[in-house]
Amino acid sequence: MSSEQLAAARDALARGDVLVAYDLAVGASRGGPTDLEARYVAALALARSGALDRAAPEAARLRHDVDRAATASVRLREDSAALEARISKDMALRAPRGAQPACFAEAADRYEATVERFNRHYACINAATMRLLAGEVARAHELARRALELASTQPLADAETRYWAAATTAEAHLIRRDVGAARQALKLAASLSTGDWGARAATRRQLEVVCSVIGVGREILDVLRVPAVIHYCGHLIAGAAGLGRFPIRLAQQVSADVAAYLDDRAVGFAYGSLACGADTIVAEAVLARGGELHVVLPFHTAEFEKVSVEPAGAVWLDRFRACLARATSVIHAYDSAYLGDDGLFGYASRIAMGHAINRAQSLGSEVEQLAIWDEKPPVSGTERNIDIWRRTGRPTHVTSLRSRTPPPGAPPETQPTHPPRAIRAVMFADFRGFSGLYDEHYPAVLQRVFQPLAAVVDRYGENASWR
Numbered sequence: 001m002s003s004e005q006l007a008a009a010r011d012a013l014a015r016g017d018v019l020v021a022y023d024l025a026v027g028a029s030r031g032g033p034t035d036l037e038a039r040y041v042a043a044l045a046l047a048r049s050g051a052l053d054r055a056a057p058e059a060a061r062l063r064h065d066v067d068r069a070a071t072a073s074v075r076l077r078e079d080s081a082a083l084e085a086r087i088s089k090d091m092a093l094r095a096p097r098g099a100q101p102a103c104f105a106e107a108a109d110r111y112e113a114t115v116e117r118f119n120r121h122y123a124c125i126n127a128a129t130m131r132l133l134a135g136e137v138a139r140a141h142e143l144a145r146r147a148l149e150l151a152s153t154q155p156l157a158d159a160e161t162r163y164w165a166a167a168t169t170a171e172a173h174l175i176r177r178d179v180g181a182a183r184q185a186l187k188l189a190a191s192l193s194t195g196d197w198g199a200r201a202a203t204r205r206q207l208e209v210v211c212s213v214i215g216v217g218r219e220i221l222d223v224l225r226v227p228a229v230i231h232y233c234g235h236l237i238a239g240a241a242g243l244g245r246f247p248i249r250l251a252q253q254v255s256a257d258v259a260a261y262l263d264d265r266a267v268g269f270a271y272g273s274l275a276c277g278a279d280t281i282v283a284e285a286v287l288a289r290g291g292e293l294h295v296v297l298p299f300h301t302a303e304f305e306k307v308s309v310e311p312a313g314a315v316w317l318d319r320f321r322a323c324l325a326r327a328t329s330v331i332h333a334y335d336s337a338y339l340g341d342d343g344l345f346g347y348a349s350r351i352a353m354g355h356a357i358n359r360a361q362s363l364g365s366e367v368e369q370l371a372i373w374d375e376k377p378p379v380s381g382t383e384r385n386i387d388i389w390r391r392t393g394r395p396t397h398v399t400s401l402r403s404r405t406p407p408p409g410a411p412p413e414t415q416p417t418h419p420p421r422a423i424r425a426v427m428f429a430d431f432r433g434f435s436g437l438y439d440e441h442y443p444a445v446l447q448r449v450f451q452p453l454a455a456v457v458d459r460y461g462e463n464a465s466w467r
Helices: 001-017 017-028 034-050 052-068 074-094 099-117 121-133 137-153 159-175 180-194 197-214 218-224 248-265 278-288 301-308 314-326 345-363 381-391 439-458
Strands: 228-234 265-271 294-295 329-332 365-375 396-402
Touching: 001 017, 001 034, 001 197, 001 329, 017 034, 017 301, 034 052, 034 074, 034 121, 034 197, 052 074, 052 345, 074 121, 099 137, 121 137, 121 159, 137 159, 159 197, 180 218, 197 218, 197 345, 218 345, 228 278, 228 345, 228 381, 248 265, 248 278, 248 365, 248 396, 265 278, 265 314, 265 345, 278 294, 278 314, 278 365, 294 345, 301 314, 345 365, 345 381, 365 381, 381 396
Parallel strands: 228 265, 228 365, 265 294, 294 329, 365 396
Antiparallel strands: none
């Protein structure tokens, strides 16, 4: 099972789904022959997610254990050493401007130590870029030349190794300001990385920095563009039971509008629900283009079908099930019954929005909301979703139904059978050794621990509902 989890973790990492990759890798690192490999994937996922404070100690412990393991492969030994250097590089990019040259030089030292130990192009080209950013141009050119030689002479066993060799070649040519040769190498890299969006994202981030230093426009990197991410939402179809504000007669035109939008934005990843109507139309269009569909349902699937799909008829139920079966992932936002609480739909939408934003950030890609909306009162769940999204400062593309005749009347709001549930975040904290305290310790603990903690919580005023 651990080997299957590790394979799934690597697949998620290649897709740029770093949070899923981390969870899977941690699950695979339970001892056994794949433990060190799984720990490497978990630490790399942390680094790619930007959680450097957590990644750094994990990487240090991993390298220590790998160096002591007689069965560790040469590749894992190099990867674990390079990972520590990579984290130093990322920390240098975050450092205050005045401190960056020294930080880049430190990262370069780590990469060069890895080069001297393993003599491979990956660490060598990273060392070259770190020297460039540290202002050591001559040394950067020297390392770039060495990286070119290594990339052209080392074995290329599979598409992944061929990709990184091409990426190294492009980076080396950019450092040496040979833009034409860099462009050719980037085209080759793009042809070798179809589907490995995580690799593309990592390459683009690094080369964007190189381009900014040498004064080359970032459009040279367009060939490595990563597909866009969307959060989608919209009205339910107006079915036999009178639900929804999306007239069935408009479905064909809206489908065409959605298809044109997805093609224009080059969308590859979509997050949202799967109710009859707008959701299903978007989901089908994404799947038809080979994109990833990530479904977030507010409660259990069977109850969701009864509430949000079945009223529109058997055809929509079949379409729902077909999309669900092909979805890359399905999340249930809440594990209890619906109970007529429409707030759960908004909760699920927020989760989908968060996943879409996180995915776009990890891939360095564009993210937008696609909403199929009639732009008319009364206020709908779709309008609330648009408002929440726009408050993040990100754009919404509206496929409008405003100029088209709505179904007669508005659907009545569901009457909850129980008090509505509120969406709140809960923070729980425990203190190591607390259970071993005696009565005589509590005055000092109250003064030194709980009173400062209470002062921090008080700063948030009414935003902290309970204390």
